[in-house]
Amino acid sequence: MKLFVNGREIEVPVSAMQKRIVEFLREDLDLTGAKNACDIGACGACTILVNDEPMRICIKLVKDFASARILTIEGLAAPDGTLHPLQQAFVDCGAIQCGFCTPGMVLTAHAFLLKHPRPTRDQIRQAIFKNLCRCTGYQQIIDAIEKAAPHYQRD
Amino acid sequence: MGGGATALAARELKKKIAEALCEKLHCVADQVRFKDNFVYGKLDADRITFADAMRQMWAMQKFPFALGVFKAPRVSWDEHTGQGDAYFTWVYGCQAVELTVNKRTGKVKLLNAVAAHDVGRAVNPEMVRGQIYGGMAMSAGYGLHEEVKAPGGKMTTLNLNTYRIPRSMDLPEMKAIIVENPDPVSPTGAKSIGEPANEILAPAIANAIFNATGVRHFSLPIKLDAQPEPTACEEGCAK
Numbered sequence: 261m262k263l264f265v266n267g268r269e270i271e272v273p274v275s276a277m278q279k280r281i282v283e284f285l286r287e288d289l290d291l292t293g294a295k296n297a298c299d300i301g302a303c304g305a306c307t308i309l310v311n312d313e314p315m316r317i318c319i320k321l322v323k324d325f326a327s328a329r330i331l332t333i334e335g336l337a338a339p340d341g342t343l344h345p346l347q348q349a350f351v352d353c354g355a356i357q358c359g360f361c362t363p364g365m366v367l368t369a370h371a372f373l374l375k376h377p378r379p380t381r382d383q384i385r386q387a388i389f390k391n392l393c394r395c396t397g398y399q400q401i402i403d404a405i406e407k408a409a410p411h412y413q414r415d
Numbered sequence: 416m417g418g419g420a421t422a423l424a425a426r427e428l429k430k431k432i433a434e435a436l437c438e439k440l441h442c443v444a445d446q447v448r449f450k451d452n453f454v455y456g457k458l459d460a461d462r463i464t465f466a467d468a469m470r471q472m473w474a475m476q477k478f479p480f481a482l483g484v485f486k487a488p489r490v491s492w493d494e495h496t497g498q499g500d501a502y503f504t505w506v507y508g509c510q511a512v513e514l515t516v517n518k519r520t521g522k523v524k525l526l527n528a529v530a531a532h533d534v535g536r537a538v539n540p541e542m543v544r545g546q547i548y549g550g551m552a553m554s555a556g557y558g559l560h561e562e563v564k565a566p567g568g569k570m571t572t573l574n575l576n577t578y579r580i581p582r583s584m585d586l587p588e589m590k591a592i593i594v595e596n597p598d599p600v601s602p603t604g605a606k607s608i609g610e611p612a613n614e615i616l617a618p619a620i621a622n623a624i625f626n627a628t629g630v631r632h633f634s635l636p637i638k639l640d641a642q643p644e645p646t647a648c649e650e651g652c653a654k
Contacts, residue, residue, distance in 0.1 A: 298485065298574050298575045298576070299574075300574055300576060302574060339596070342447070354542055355545075357542075357545055357549065364627040369609040386583075390582075395549045396545055396549050396552070397548030397550075397551055397553075397581075397590070398548075398552070399591075400541075400544070400545055
């Protein structure tokens with residue numbers, strides 16, 4: 261079975277097929293951005309993008325992702341380490357405190373902005389509804405997503 | 416107080432770094448400056464990154480550590496008479512909230528919230544605002560939703576599906592106003608903000624609910640009873 265993670269083709273050994281995907285990413289591929297927090301799909305800290313759609317993966321197995329295109333937070337920045345404009349906006353707006361929700365939050369926002377490059381603040385609020393954050397009150401996260409939106413506008 | 420000790424230690428540390436590196440920066444220790452992650456000599460051209468400075472100190476086997484001790488000033492509080500100053504620093508803050516109560520469902524919707532806090536000196540304003548927003552969110556959470564249930568001593572609130580912390584849609588647009596009133600006792604002028612921001616939105620919510628319904632609530636989270644009262648003019652005379 262094959263996985264496509266951050267543009268890289270990964271051959272999955274049969275022994276790993278029954279592993280949970282979040283553990284496979286973290287332990288086998290050393291991609292620790294996705295966090296396993298609540299373990300029941302309630303908090304959104306494990307969110308990654310699967311074929312450009314945000315998905316909570318803590319309850320899913322590796323075998324559910326055959327041939328899927330996966331983007332984790334590690335794949336969002338440029339190869340030279342330059343932050344994606346959305347990540348930079350998170351830094352600039354103070355949208356990060358403890359950082360535990362941040363990878364899931366950024367990826368959820370990324371998928372949202374790809375589809376809705378001119379969002380209202382209310383739409384942004386709705387878009388991140390499923391991602392819990394304990395530190396920020398979401399205010400600066402919404403500021404950051406709003407600030408990054410022009411980078412997604414094509415015209 | 417921890418901040419006080421840290422600031423004093425940092426000052427000592429700067430001295431140590433300046434003494435270790437001034438020769439390499441072509442100046443004397445007093446002329447070494449620290450700015451934006453760089454260590455500067457007398458001239459702007461003589462500069463190295465902070466990371467580089469640490470590497471050079473390591474190479475010289477000079478270790479960047481320092482000790483800071485901050486002793487709390489005496490207070491005049493008298494336990495017997497209940498008089499005097501109980502603390503040496505006072506943090507002032509005020510938060511206000513606007514909300515609606517749906518009388519039929521008992522649901523409370525927050526519309527607007529604003530906070531003003533005397534933080535002494537805002538060392539990192541964006542982070543101060545973050546602490547204020549986060550504090551307000553937590554306060555709204557324990558004011559309206561968050562509750563650990565343990566019937567018969569057995570905990571049933573075990574995860575985030577049953578312990579309901581605020582989601583983005585539960586919170587209103589918030590405004591944070593920073594009031595700078597440097598604290599003479601603190602080496603940086605800063606006071607604190609984590610706890611003050613956390614404490615006072617729930618009482619504001621309780622007061623707003625009283626203003627909306629005329630009922631006082633004395634325990635948190637506030638639970639409003641759903642009231643089935645379909646009346647003839649419900650649509651026309653809402654509010």
